[in-house]
Amino acid sequence: xxxxxxxxxxxxxxxxxxxxxxxxxxxxxxxxxxxxxxxxxxxxxxxxxxxxxxxxxxxxxxxxxxxxxxxxxxxxxxxxxxxxxxxxxxxxxxxxxxxxxxxxxxxxxxx
Amino acid sequence: xxxxxxxxxxxxxxxxxxxxxxxxxxxxxxxxxxxxxxxxxxxxxxxxxxxxxxxxxxxxxxxxxxxxxxxxxxxxxxxxxxxxxxxxxxxxxxxxxxxxxxxxxxxxxxxxxxx
Numbered sequence: 001x002x003x004x005x006x007x008x009x010x011x012x013x014x015x016x017x018x019x020x021x022x023x024x025x026x027x028x029x030x031x032x033x034x035x036x037x038x039x040x041x042x043x044x045x046x047x048x049x050x051x052x053x054x055x056x057x058x059x060x061x062x063x064x065x066x067x068x069x070x071x072x073x074x075x076x077x078x079x080x081x082x083x084x085x086x087x088x089x090x091x092x093x094x095x096x097x098x099x100x101x102x103x104x105x106x107x108x109x110x111x
Numbered sequence: 112x113x114x115x116x117x118x119x120x121x122x123x124x125x126x127x128x129x130x131x132x133x134x135x136x137x138x139x140x141x142x143x144x145x146x147x148x149x150x151x152x153x154x155x156x157x158x159x160x161x162x163x164x165x166x167x168x169x170x171x172x173x174x175x176x177x178x179x180x181x182x183x184x185x186x187x188x189x190x191x192x193x194x195x196x197x198x199x200x201x202x203x204x205x206x207x208x209x210x211x212x213x214x215x216x217x218x219x220x221x222x223x224x225x226x
Contacts, residue, residue, distance in 0.1 A: 002154075032215065041204055041217040042155070087154065089215070097143055097208060099215055103154045 001026065003090045005102035012078050013110050020073040020105045022088030031064050031071040032089040032099055035082075042087060045073075075107070083109045114138055115207050117218035124195055125226055132190045132221045134161075134205030140185035141207035145215070146178075149202040161188040161205075195225040 003024045010018050022031060030049050034042035048064035048071060059076045075082055085106050089099040114137040124130050134144055142163045147155040159169040159180055167180035177199075179191040188207075192199055202222050206215040 034217075041220045044214060044216065047214050098145070098157060098160060099206075100157060101147075101155045106152075 001100055003088055003100065003102040005088055005105050007105060008103070009106040009108070011108045011110065014080055015077050018075040018078060018107060020075075020086050020088075020107075021070065022072070022090070022102055023068070023070045024090050024092075026069065026090075027093045028066065028069050028090050029093045030091045031062075032091070033062055033071075033073050034087045034089065035084045036087065036104075037084045078109050080109050080111060083107055115205065115216045115218040117205055117221050119221060120219060121222045123224045123226065126196055127194055129191055129193045130195055130223060132192070132203055132205075132223075134188045134190070134207070134218050136186045136207045136216070139207075139209055142185060144182065144188040144205055144207045146180065146188075146190050147204045147206065149204060155204060192223065195223070197225045199223065200225045
């Protein structure tokens with residue numbers, strides 16, 4: 001049931017782009033994206049509720065392909081502050097309100 | 112955004128003692144809250160769903176007698192780690208959804224160290 005995230009880790013130089021993927025074996029109601037800094041709680045980035053939905057948050061955006069049960073997070077012109085671990089969380093169409101998180105993608109931005 | 116608090120933020124205890132962690136939604140009511148556990152450099156593992164006015168539902172493999180959950184009011188859930196052992200040392204995080212879109216707001220977490 002745990003969604004699969006890829007890649008596991010990314011190292012970028014400041015200004016480069018990255019894509020983080022999240023896929024599920026189950027039909028999804030929603031996909032949530034969070035970023036966690038070391039020693040801190042996860043911080044909400046965005047939620048995608050409908051297939052085909054795309055959302056943006058400054059230079060961070062995401063898409064949700066309902067049919068493929070996949071979501072991707074796009075980080076463009078990355079900044080040092082983007083470093084951290086990114087988790088996708090999925091809620092299935094069962095609507096039991098539970099969100100199951102992937103294993104995370106560690107992103108490290110070099111100056 | 113909504114605010115969820117946790118107390119304490121850090122606790123160190125001796126093996127065999129019980130530790131209570133509180134999770135509060137400060138500016139909204141939450142009939143459901145979730146408790147997660149996170150080991151270093153690992154994902155958030157859902158432990159249980161805390162339901163206001165009824166029993167918590169536990170994920171497979173989580174001992175309900177070990178991790179007691181009480182959802183006393185619409186803004187407070189507590190997790191008690193009973194007879195703690197060193198392997199219970201972890202980062203415990205609660206979250207509460209704002210119902211409309213199920214956006215989860217996380218508490219700041221509680222780092223438990225059992226000696």
